[in-house]
Amino acid sequence: MFRPPVPAAGIKSFISSHWLSVKSVGYDFFVASIRLSLFLYIDRLYLWELFLFPKTSQTRSNMSVNYARIIAKKEFFKDWTSASQNPRVKYVLEFPYDYLLADYYDEVFEITHSSDDEIRKLIKIDTLVRKKIESSILDEKELLAPLYSHPKAKSILSSNIALSIWTKMKRYHVYELGNPNTINLSCWDVSCNTSKIQMSAKLKKGNSANYNLVEKVIADWYEWADGLNVINFASETSFIREIVELEIYFNDNNFADYLAALAVMLYDTHKKTSLKSVVFSDLQTNIL
Known part of the structure; x- marks a missing residue:
């Protein structure tokens, strides 16, 4: 836990350090410097108060x-x-x-x-x-x-960040060497309001033959996630032109890490699959 500074000792040291300059610089300078020191300490304590005791309905632990x-x-x-x-x-x-x-x-x-x-x-x-x-x-x-x-x-x-994965629940940075090519990734529409997610991935134009390679990556991910018992249902992958679509139903809303794993695997293989972009979002459905 952070501990806010104790102003008394600091003010005393400021007074001691500035007292020697009173004779050479003048009394007005001494008073001004003390006032500035007091202002800085009060402002500093005010900021610590905001951090330790936020003036909202939330406590700091819930921020x-x-x-x-x-x-x-x-x-x-x-x-x-x-x-x-x-x-x-x-x-x-x-x-x-x-x-x-x-x-x-x-x-x-x-x-x-x-x-x-x-x-x-x-x-x-x-x-x-x-x-x-x-x-x-x-x-x-x-x-x-x-x-x-x-x-x-x-x-x-x-x-050294090759890919940033940002959802409304958690954020991730994927670290890599050099200047690796990456993919366009969007996860911002993934919230904690549902456990049903849809994926839409786009291959580079003219690379529709690589659909099976993307499907293999998804299958590898599914086998891993299913082994951890975090998936309730995953649809068959559909393919229209260069677009690959998938629906995933997780067991609960605490799925961000497992979705990040799929994003990382698609990034890791994007040179082989010619994957250009991936969009994850909440699945809009009336299915119970």
Whole structure:
């Protein structure tokens, strides 16, 4: 838990540091500097109050912190078999095609990913917050040490993201080396209001013969997800020209990770299948 700064000690240090300059600079400067110091501390405490005691009907524990989970090939993790032992990793989930999902979370995300502009001001004015951000970034790089030590890797975290998967429930970043070609992916219309999802994937023009390859990827995913008992029903894939469509009924609304796995598998094979874009959305149906 973050602890807000105690202003008394800080104000005392400010007074001590500025007192020596009274004779050389003048009394007015001394008073002005003390007033500025008090203002900065009061403003800082106000921001901490907003963070610790949000002035809404929600408590801080219920505030939405939509940070991005990590997805990468197992080989890019320092030790994927023990990744779950990292204190910042809430859980891991193995995907097909040698991918691993690591739900990497740090309490500082409650500030850096806050939707409140006032709370995010702490990033600029609070040393403790900046240190925690730096520590979190270094730990994430250590978790993905084989990726960041590779000659093709880029030093900035965001520069190694090949694919972003954003639903209204969770967000994910897929990390990859170099500048990989990717697919156009849309998941924003996927909410937690239903467990029924529809997929519409589009192949590049003139590549309709690759339909069977896409169907094989979907079959691999279905076998994996069904083995985890998360699917109630999945339709047969339909194919019209370059469009592949699929309907999925999950057992409950907590399916974001498993849908992300399908998106990752389609991304991983898109060069072979000539897949151009994928759209996931809530299925609009009256079927009970």
